[in-house]
Amino acid sequence: MSVPFSHILVYIDGSEGSLSAVMYAVLLAKQNNAQLDAMYVVDTRALSELVKAGIFLNSERDEYKNDLHNDAGRYLKHAEKLAKMKGVTINTIKDEGSAHRVVRDYVKEHNIDLLLLGGVSTIRSRRDELNSETDRLVRTVNCPVLLIKDEEEIWDDFDE
Amino acid sequence: MNLVNILNENLIKVPLTSTTKTDVLVEMVDILADGKNWDATQKAQVLKAVEERESLGSTGIGKGICIPHAQSEAIDSICLAVGISKEAIDFDSPDNLKSKLFFLVVAPVSAASAHVEVLATIARSCSSATFRRLLEQSKSSKEVLQLFAE
Numbered sequence: 470m471s472v473p474f475s476h477i478l479v480y481i482d483g484s485e486g487s488l489s490a491v492m493y494a495v496l497l498a499k500q501n502n503a504q505l506d507a508m509y510v511v512d513t514r515a516l517s518e519l520v521k522a523g524i525f526l527n528s529e530r531d532e533y534k535n536d537l538h539n540d541a542g543r544y545l546k547h548a549e550k551l552a553k554m555k556g557v558t559i560n561t562i563k564d565e566g567s568a569h570r571v572v573r574d575y576v577k578e579h580n581i582d583l584l585l586l587g588g589v590s591t592i593r594s595r596r597d598e599l600n601s602e603t604d605r606l607v608r609t610v611n612c613p614v615l616l617i618k619d620e621e622e623i624w625d626d627f628d629e
Numbered sequence: 630m631n632l633v634n635i636l637n638e639n640l641i642k643v644p645l646t647s648t649t650k651t652d653v654l655v656e657m658v659d660i661l662a663d664g665k666n667w668d669a670t671q672k673a674q675v676l677k678a679v680e681e682r683e684s685l686g687s688t689g690i691g692k693g694i695c696i697p698h699a700q701s702e703a704i705d706s707i708c709l710a711v712g713i714s715k716e717a718i719d720f721d722s723p724d725n726l727k728s729k730l731f732f733l734v735v736a737p738v739s740a741a742s743a744h745v746e747v748l749a750t751i752a753r754s755c756s757s758a759t760f761r762r763l764l765e766q767s768k769s770s771k772e773v774l775q776l777f778a779e
Contacts, residue, residue: 519749522690525748526685528685537742
């Protein structure tokens with residue numbers, strides 16, 4: 470692990486919190502002169518679960534997968550825009566699969582030394598705790614993790 | 630995704646009054662329309678989308694659960710309604726069992742990720758026989774909401 474950080478990854482899941490995490494990641498990368506990557510994982514695990522459960526038809530799975538990829542493209546473009554506003558170079562990655570596994574593997578393969586996450590909601594039920602991809606990521610990833618909160622403050626800092 | 634974030638007591642109905650599949654879909658859309666203050670056009674568009682999806686294949690998934698769902702540009706955020714029927718209703722489910730638990734999920738096309746997440750969360754929650762039984766036995770919308778919050 471290097472301090473200051475030299476290779477940062479921010480995980481985007483489409484939540485407002487994860488967009489705040491992108492802003493913070495951009496500021497942090499600029500301050501540390503670090504390489505910055507942003508990743509969005511299309512949750513094909515959830516799609517498969519829905520087909521297996523009989524909730525989705527196969528045609529729906531394909532249609533929603535396309536929509537999810539469009540979502541991913543939109544959020545990653547937004548991340549690029551935010552980085553450009555601060556003169557930071559960002560590498561955006563779109564992948565698919567089980568989010569916590571894909572991110573964990575990426576961290577390992579690319580020597581990421583800091584992972585930023587946002588959108589960590591208050592756990593409201595035991596089911597949430599068991600099924601939260603973000604929680605699984607925090608527990609299994611092999612690098613320091615920074616959980617972003619105080620979204621309003623971050624937006625203010627970014628706008629300065 | 631925590632379902633409690635998009636549910637409230639106004640979006641839950643115990644018991645449903647419908648006795649047929651067609652009427653259940655209308656009643657579930659009514660729950661959303663009333664709870665979300667939709668106008669007549671929004672309600673009609675959502676009902677059409679839900680019925681069109683249902684015509685492609687039953688959203689009864691077995692074990693007494695039905696998850697009708699659709700995308701609609703008539704709304705701007707994801708919506709969920711829950712209905713519990715005291716009498717089981719025939720919903721053409723693959724296991725031929727009648728259903729008492731109904732979850733209606735409607736979302737705009739731009740909310741595909743949230744839509745998938747909500748459907749997956751419902752599927753996971755209802756995979757528990759105990760949870761299903763508790764839902765079927767619940768006597769009020771408050772009780773149902775409490776079950777999702779636990």
